[in-house]
Amino acid sequence: MGSDLECRGCYKQFGSFHARSQHMDAVGHWQCDTCFVQCWDEDALNEHMNDEYHWKDDRIECEGCYSWFDTKAEAKRHMYAENHFRTYFCTSCDKGFETDNNLKQHMNSSIHRGANIACPFCKRGFATATGVTHHLETGSCPNAPSLNRETIYNEIRKRDPNHVITKKLLTYPGPGSSTVEVTNRCWNGFNYECYLCDKEFATLQAVNQHVNSPAHKQKVYHCPGRGCAKEFMSLASLFNHLESESCGAVKFESVQRNVGSFLTGRRTIGFA
Ligand SMILES: [Zn+2]
Ligand SMILES: [Zn+2]
Ligand SMILES: [Zn+2]
Ligand SMILES: [Zn+2]
Ligand SMILES: [Zn+2]
Ligand SMILES: [Zn+2]
Ligand SMILES: [Zn+2]
Structure with missing residues (x-):
């Protein structure tokens, strides 16, 4: 995410908050950070983000791609299905794990004992x-x-x-x-x-x-x-x-x- 003085749609820098808002209103660059939909004003964007739960703070990002999820369970399901766990990761098998413990177990398994x-x-x-x-x-x-x-x-x-x-x-x-x-x-x-x-x-x-x-x-x-x-x-x-x-x-x-x-x-x- 850019600074507060950057347009949310085209990432152009502005000298003031006001100038930035003017630009975004004029060209419809109120852009959702999650789905990149663009709106003509801030209210419309807020409404969209509320309706779609697109606020990043309430949401959980996949460790492996740019997908966001409303719940931890959904994010986990996705990361299991797509092998997108990255925090605990075995590079030699190219496989991610949910927890530190899972990774340790994997490293001790026959696969790594050779x-x-x-x-x-x-x-x-x-x-x-x-x-x-x-x-x-x-x-x-x-x-x-x-x-x-x-x-x-x-x-x-x-x-x-x-x-x-x-x-x-x-x-x-x-x-x-x-x-x-x-x-x-x-x-x-x-x-x-x-x-x-x-x-x-x-x-x-x-x-x-x-x-x-x-x-x-x-x-x-x-x-x-x-x-x-x-x-x-x-x-x-x-x-x-x-x-x-x-x-x-x-x-x-x-x-x-x-x-x-x-x-x-x-x-x-x-x-x-
Ligand atoms: Zn712009
Ligand atoms: Zn959105
Ligand atoms: Zn993912
Ligand atoms: Zn491994
Ligand atoms: Zn027989
Ligand atoms: Zn048997
Ligand atoms: Zn032999």
Whole structure:
């Protein structure tokens, strides 16, 4: 805002208050500071500003743009919607926060802690449990070439007697057995029983087809969430689900804290 001797419409400077008013009356430069509407006299402008709540003093300005709001709540809603908080601002994420505390929380979150999960074997850093697990399940770790999806699963399974994350399977197709032969041993006297899920089938051919369907054979993990029945082919995809916190079963921090002991420890599987 300019000085009192500046025209509100064209910002020209005048020597006196009177001269300025004369000019503004003559050319209709009584301008609203909020919406820039121009009026022919001061009364008309005041009326406009009263009617429209355009007095800046009663109003709250957005921290990020030149919008004004009648209430704090409206201003907040706008600043959240447009990411216009500027007082508390994270420059590396280009994201504003309502309070000092919100910003601090953000700075302490995983986003800013960076690649803080090290591969237990080669010490390479990963930002997520999903990342380090994928690294190992795909056999990409130079220091742990024997690890892959199957060997990790076999290890995890032994340490998960309560089936926190592994499904209750009787056997698991080992390396090299890309198809499973269901034999007459699955005959329970009435039907052929799937040894993975106890479903029953009338013919040996049907149960064979069922067991070898890729989805069935490979989804060996499940979400530990009570209300969440999601199943996963790999530990990495389970971690990915958990780290997204989409079902709320396990907090992101807890996944990160526990991934190390999942992959190397001797401890029973669980989220401490
Ligand atoms: Zn003017
Ligand atoms: Zn106005
Ligand atoms: Zn704004
Ligand atoms: Zn940030
Ligand atoms: Zn590694
Ligand atoms: Zn089955
Ligand atoms: Zn879940």
